[in-house]
């Protein structure tokens with residue numbers, strides 16, 4: 001890409017583009033401060049076991065309570081955090097807080113829940129993730145098998161050998177590993193078999209095609225069968241309607257998440273869901 005002609009200067013640029021650039025630079029500077037000012041927070045979305053409708057876990061989803069812009073969604077700042085390297089600090093904060101919260105809920109003596117945390121591919125090349133996570137587990141007291149790390153297929157496809165070594169070290173700690181948005185990337189089955197993955201999360205785009213507008217159940221079903229044959233569990237993302245839930249249960253999908261059950265909610269509300277969920281299934 002080149003500007004139209006040399007020396008045309010900023011005048012040839014779209015002013016909106018310049019405004020966008022300035023806003024991004026401001027947001028980046030603000031994110032550095034956000035970490036110091038403790039402006040990040042987690043919302044939690046429950047994961048439901050399709051065999052008994054119980055809440056068996058939560059996914060931690062980061063938000064940013066910006067002092068002037070309000071609550072900012074992760075898609076508005078995670079890509080920037082990845083590009084600038086700030087993801088290392090953001091990621092560390094997320095894992096610390098999610099482990100602390102899960103350990104606190106599990107200490108109450110209810111059915112222990114599993115906490116899922118999203119990990120960016122950038123956290124693999126910038127940090128020694130396994131030692132960091134070992135420290136966080138010790139500090140929080142959360143048993144390793146109650147932590148699940150969600151990563152996209154890009155972790156399998158880029159720097160494959162290095163990432164495989166990291167994942168083997170993570171697996172050795174006892175944490176669970178899940179592939180997020182499964183089916184949207186281009187990972188080969190040969191790669192998938194080599195990686196110590198426990199769970200495939202079926203991307204929302206495949207779940208959308210189930211139920212009412214049931215035009216295409218084949219893709220979701222293929223992923224469920226793939227999980228079965230590789231010894232991996234399957235979790236469906238983005239379940240919004242009863243019909244989708246019924247179809248997934250029919251295919252043998254293990255767990256589900258989505259607005260049908262609950263949006264991601266603040267910690268106190270998530271805790272209430274957990275207590276209600278447990279109460280509803282007491283004999």
Ligand code: C2E
Nearest residue numbers: 061062073074075078094118119120238239240258259264
């Ligand atoms: P994801 O990990 O695939 O998370 C699922 C996203 O889908 C969440 O959006 C969730 O609110 C949304 N969702 C859940 N159920 C439904 C549903 O039934 N219908 C629809 N339409 N959407 C649903 P959110 O919280 O905005 O997060 C977006 C993405 O940002 C996440 O996708 C994840 O890739 C990333 N992200 C979130 N938190 C973190 C984090 O702590 N670290 C990193 N590296 N990435 C994160």
Ligand code: MG
Nearest residue numbers: 059118150180
């Ligand atoms: Mg996720």
Ligand code: MG
Nearest residue numbers: 180181201237
């Ligand atoms: Mg996902």
Ligand code: MG
Nearest residue numbers: 181203204237
């Ligand atoms: Mg997604």
